[in-house]
Amino acid sequence: MQDTPITAVGIDFGGTSVKLGVCRGEELLHTDEPILTAAHPGPTALINEMAARVAKLRQAYPDIKAVGVGVPGLVDYDRGFVHELTNVPGWKHIPLKALLSEKTGLHCAVENDANAMCYAEWRYGAGRGLRNVIALTLGTGVGGGLVLDGKMFRGSSFSAGEIGQMSIDSDGKAGHYGNLGALEKYIGNNQIAEHAMARYAEAGIIKSLEDCTPKAISIAAHNGDDVARQIWGEIADWLGTALSSIAWLLNPDAFVIGGGVALAGPLLFEPLGRKVQSMLSTVVWEKLQILPARFSNEAGIIGNAALAADEV
Numbered sequence: 001m002q003d004t005p006i007t008a009v010g011i012d013f014g015g016t017s018v019k020l021g022v023c024r025g026e027e028l029l030h031t032d033e034p035i036l037t038a039a040h041p042g043p044t045a046l047i048n049e050m051a052a053r054v055a056k057l058r059q060a061y062p063d064i065k066a067v068g069v070g071v072p073g074l075v076d077y078d079r080g081f082v083h084e085l086t087n088v089p090g091w092k093h094i095p096l097k098a099l100l101s102e103k104t105g106l107h108c109a110v111e112n113d114a115n116a117m118c119y120a121e122w123r124y125g126a127g128r129g130l131r132n133v134i135a136l137t138l139g140t141g142v143g144g145g146l147v148l149d150g151k152m153f154r155g156s157s158f159s160a161g162e163i164g165q166m167s168i169d170s171d172g173k174a175g176h177y178g179n180l181g182a183l184e185k186y187i188g189n190n191q192i193a194e195h196a197m198a199r200y201a202e203a204g205i206i207k208s209l210e211d212c213t214p215k216a217i218s219i220a221a222h223n224g225d226d227v228a229r230q231i232w233g234e235i236a237d238w239l240g241t242a243l244s245s246i247a248w249l250l251n252p253d254a255f256v257i258g259g260g261v262a263l264a265g266p267l268l269f270e271p272l273g274r275k276v277q278s279m280l281s282t283v284v285w286e287k288l289q290i291l292p293a294r295f296s297n298e299a300g301i302i303g304n305a306a307l308a309a310d311e312v
Contacts, residue, residue, distance in 0.1 A: 005024045005025030005026075005027075005309065006024070006065050006066065006309035006310075006312050007022065007023070007024045007029070007061055007063045007064050007065060007309070008022075008023055008024075008064060008065060008066040008067060008068060008305040008306070008308045008309040008312075009021070009022055009023075009054050009057055009064055009066070009067040009068070009106075009305060009308075010022075010023050010067075010068050010070075010116075010300065010301035010302060010303070010304035010305030010306075010308075011050060011067065011068065011069040011070070011301070011304055012070055012113065012116070012300030012301050012304065013037075013069055013070060013071045013072065013085075013088075013113070014037065014072060014113075015037060015072065015085075015087035015088055016036070016037055016038075017034035017035060017036055017037055018034060018035040018037060018046070018049075018050065019031070019032075019034050019035075019297075019300070019301060020032040020034075020035070020050070020053055020054075020057070020301070021298065021301035021302075021305070022057055022060075022061050022064065022305075023301065023302055023305035023306065023309075025124070025306075025309075026123075026124035026302060026306075028298055028301065028302060029061065030057070030060070030061070031298075031301070032053055032057065035049055035050065035053065037088060041089070041090070042090045043090055043091055043094050043096075047096070047099050047100060047103065048103070050069075050100065051100060051103035051104050054067055054104045054106070055104065064106065065106065065107065065309065065312050066106055066107040066108070066109070066305075066308035066309050066311065066312045067100060067104055067106050067107070067108050067109075067305075067308055068108070068109040068110075068111065068116070068303075068304030068305050068306070068307045068308030068309075069096060069100065069108070069109070069110050069111070069304055070110075070111050070112065070113040070115070070116035070117075070300045070303065070304045071085055071091075071096070071110065071111075071112065071113060072085060072086065072087060072088075072112075072113050073085035073086055073088075073091070073112070074112070074158070074159060075110055075111060075112050075158060076157075076158055077109075077110070077111060077112075077115075077154055077158045078158075079095070079097065080095065080096055080097020080098065080101075080108060080109065080110035081093070081094070081095050081096070081097070081110075082094040082095075082096050082110065096108075096110045097109070097110045107308060107311060107312050108308065109304070109307045109308040109311055111303075111304060111307055112143075112145075112158075112161075113143065113300055114135070114136075114137055114143025114144055114145050114161060115145040115152060115154065115161060115303075116145075116299070116300050116303035116304045116307065117135055117137050117143070117145060117258060117293070117295070117299040117300060117303055118133070118134075118135035118144070118145025118146065118147060118152070118161070118256075118303070119145065119147075119152060119303040119306055119307050120295050120299045120300075120302040120303030120306060121133065121135050121256045121258070121293055121294060121295065121299065121303075122135070122147045122256075123303070123306050123310075124294075124295075124302065124306065125256065125293060125294035125295050125299075126254070126256045126291040126292065126293055126294045127147070127253075127254055127256045127291070130147075130253040130254055131147075131148075131149055131150050131253060132147065132148055132149065132250065132251070132252040132253045132254075133146075133147040133252060133253060133254050133255075133256060134146055134147075134161075134163075134243075134246055134250065134252045134254070134255050134256070135147075135255075135256040135257075135258070135293070136163055136255065136256070136257050136258070136259070137257075137258050137259040137293075137299075138187060138239075138257065138258070138259035138260065138261035138262050139188070139189060139259040139260050139261065140188055140189050140190070141164050141184045141188050142163055142164030142183055142184040142187060142188065143161075143162075143163070143164060143259075144161040144162060144163030144164070145161045146160055146161045146250070148250065163183060163242060163246070164182065164183050164184030164188075165177060165179055165182050165183070165184070166182070166183050166242050166245070166246075167179055167180060167181035167182060167183075168181050168183050168186065168238055168241045168242055169181030172185070172186075173185040173186065183238065183239070183242045186235075186238045187235050187238055187239055187261060189213065189214060189260065189261070192212070192213075192214050192217070192231070192235065192261070193209045193212040193213050193214075194209070194212075195231065195234070196212035196217050196227075196228075196231050197209060197212050199227055199230065199231055200212070200227055203227050205227065214260060214261045214263075214264060215260070215263070217231055217232070218232075218263065218264040218265075218267055221264075221267050222267070229267070232264060232267040232268055232271065233271050235261070235268060236268055236270075236271035236272040236274075236275050237271075237275055239268075239272055239275075240271075240272050240274075240275030240276045240279065241275070241279070243255055243272070243276050243290075244275070244276050244279035244280055247276065247280055247284055247285075247288060248280070248284065251284060252288065253287065253288070253289065254288065254289040254290070254291050255288075255289070255290045255291065256291050256292075256293050257269075257290065257291070257292060257293060258292070258293025258295065258296070258299060259293075262292055262293065265292070269290060269292065272290060273290055276288070276290065
């Protein structure tokens with residue numbers, strides 16, 4: 001690791017927008033106006049726009065040495081090759097690292113977006129100073145990243161950490177890949193809202209999907225709504241089942257949890273801690289921490305910039 005942090009551009013590529021920022025270590029020096037993904041259809045147009053933005057940022061920050069990009073899909077990290085982006089048409093088999101390096105003249109790193117969030121939290125966030133950190137981001141889906149023995153662990157095909165695809169019920173709901181009981185089919189944003197509607201209906205209360213978002217049921221629970229509190233307990237049970245299995249397998253120092261669902265705070269973290277503890281030996285549990293993420297929407301920018309800077 002460098003004593004003096006290297007300045008790098010972090011790019012957080014999403015299905016709706018592409019966010020860019022300039023970082024020096026954990027310090028976010030500048031955030032650029034987002035690029036609307038749909039306004040630049042196809043990889044070529046969007047890569048050209050990203051390269052043009054980087055060129056403009058280098059005029060203001062001439063010490064920029066690297067650029068890191070996080071994408072919501074399967075990535076070959078070593079080659080910087082994007083296999084597929086599920087929610088962005090046309091992005092299949094794209095050598096993004098080579099193309100962006102050529103167009104910017106900078107060292108480039110390309111990573112899965114959840115891994116980038118994990119790296120930000122381990123390098124500069126809630127997991128700083130720990131050797132073994134499992135990070136999760138809870139939103140539309142469930143993403144994950146692994147730092148084991150002080151290094152990012154990506155697996156033999158760079159697909160490790162897909163915690164949302166772990167089964168919590170062998171007879172449960174079918175996941176995207178046919179895997180029954182996939183965690184994200186229970187605690188994704190939409191799945192939580194649908195479950196909350198059903199729970200309220202059982203209680204004789206009619207609610208719309210908009211009234212049942214994670215944010216809405218968090219507010220309701222804080223206001224003393226017993227149904228909402230029950231729902232958060234169930235979410236904690238589902239998530240805790242997955243985390244306890246991971247803890248038995250990897251014995252981490254900490255789970256770091258971010259994303260919109262995690263904003264529920266103690267409504268989620270308190271029953272989650274009880275659930276995980278109830279399923280573990282004291283030997284595994286006594287040093288295990290379950291922590292809220294330090295970074296919010298800027299995690300992708302900081303993590304991608306840090307990955308690229310640390311490679312330099």
